[in-house]
Amino acid sequence: MNLPIEHLLRELTPQVLGTVVRRFSDFAAAEDAVQEASIAAAMQWPLEGTPDNPRAWLTQVAFRRMADHIRSESARRRRESEVALEAPESTTIEAAPQEDDTLVLLFMCCHPALTPASAIALTLRAVGGLTTAEIAHAFLVPEPTMAQRISRAKQSIKNSGIPFQLPTTEERAKRLRAVLHVLYLIFNEGYTSSVGPNLRRADLSHEAMRLTRIVYHLQPDDTEVAGLLALMLLTDARRLARTSAGGELIPITQQDRALWDKQQIEEGVTLISATLPKGSVGPYQLQAAIAAVHDEAARADETDWPQILALYDLLRRMSDNPMVTLNHAIAAAMVHGAAKGLELLDALKVDPRVENHHRLDAVRAHLLELSGDGKGAVRHYRAAARKTGSLPERNYLLTQAARLSSELGLMNEPE
């Protein structure tokens, strides 16, 4: 597909979808209609030229599709059908984009009633404008499976009767959190998948950043939105240094900082610095602040670990996510010594959410190594290798165990 047209369509289709859903209420049918209009545009515009008002063009075509759809369900919907047929055929559709529609769409697609996988798929499709094939490819599932997920998600929304409007003020905070969570998941999926030249998946993290920017633009005073954007910028800035050419994982303390994106770091630091003083500090802002401290260190040994520890102390108070506790333990170890970190890990041993999680073993291994218990470290690196579901991570843990094992002359002790 013609690249400029592709970009234009991706930008316009969510706006058009908003207009159509506002008009006809049937989200699922509207999404289908807009998709059809988009396909028609992709075929006709390269041949006939892009129309003067591409948005109006798409909207008209989508309206006509909707009218056809309603007509074909005529019997019990005769009344609606008459109304639909009156839809304006002219180009008097409002020229000013209803920016709020993108936000409403996001709220809809990220509704807490949907499973994370459904919300992610629907968001990427309806708001991101990605094709089903692109989303399927990004998540390594067959296209019909992804199409089915999107279809079911649309059906859930239809069945739940969620109105096409911004959530009430009471609901707003909770719903916005749901949106940010979905965007965070998309970013994470893309960021952590960019092993080697796998551009398709790296696009996911950029897509997440693009959508988060839109939300930030629409809600500039929301500090957690700014926090999430900053977190993404500061994390993504390290992407090229995170894996070796062969796809091996490189921990942050060993990354080649010359490969970090300085401009993105500056943008992220500026953003989080401007946001924190506003006062309503939340988890994304704190994580962004932590990322900023890492990214601002010219060398690993210049990292301001006391600052990071203080931030994790704060983060722990607002989040009982065990991963936060793990990271807090690492920071504590860097400031107060490995013994302190290990002590903090013991509190997690009985947390059912993590007691069998590979990261607990991996962090324990790292701290045991720091504390001089090489044998214990090797054992836990291997235990972590046996538990992880990620291939690059398993490879990393196996090689750490082997490295340490050799250094200590512990070869051939499989446990």
Add this chain to the structure above:
Amino acid sequence: MKYMLMMNATKANFDWYAKWPKEDLKANFAFMRAFSKELKDSGAFVATEGLAWPDKAVIVRAGSDGTPITDGVFPESKEFLAGYWIVDVESPEEAYRIAARASAAPAPAGTEGTMPIEVRQIMSGPPEEFS
């Protein structure tokens, strides 16, 4: 999260299956077709394959000059992979639920549910959370 759901069977199991009454085979095929469709409709389906009978199974090793050395002799007790599904689900419990469905596939009266399904996670490319 992707899981592989595996049906393993010994040669004796395969031979027993080959002798099922026609109605039981038909019921089993119908179930398998419906089961795959269920997985596709729910958006969990990634892949499914049936493997050829183990009579032609071969173990290959590299000979000293790299040419393949093949061997078709297996112990009686060896379990062969008969077929599998790969599903993409939100949790291991969901994978077990699907596996339980598969293990309850129709079989000759009195023998249903005796074939357990082995469930293993499929390794993904990326690490699970960013650092």
Add this chain to the structure above:
Amino acid sequence: MKFILMMGMNTSKESMSKGIMSWPKQDIEAHIGFMIGFSKELKEAGELVSAEGLAWPNEAKLVRASKDGTPITDGVFPESKEFLIGYWIIDVENAERAYQVAARASAAPGPGGAPLNMPIEVRQVMSGPPEEIQ
């Protein structure tokens, strides 16, 4: 013709003591590098259909349905069992080519960089659903 090439891991004490966890770091890295290169080769030759690695066998579960259909899961396996640890599905002209590919996989490097000569099970993958019974 589609074939599945299966790589196993035996969980007997003896096999595990010689397993990847006992190798030096550079041998682990060489092995991993080989596997990545091997899949890439197959992909470029247009022979690779799919390849997956499976999680370590300690996490394996056996699942049956109870009378009411709820899953009964069991993590107990015989002490020395051959678990599938990874596979490639290839689409090639004939069985001979499949065996050649399998031999290459079998020769993946292990301790000291020497070829492991792992046993790779090769089976044909059936195409389409089971045939209708007449």
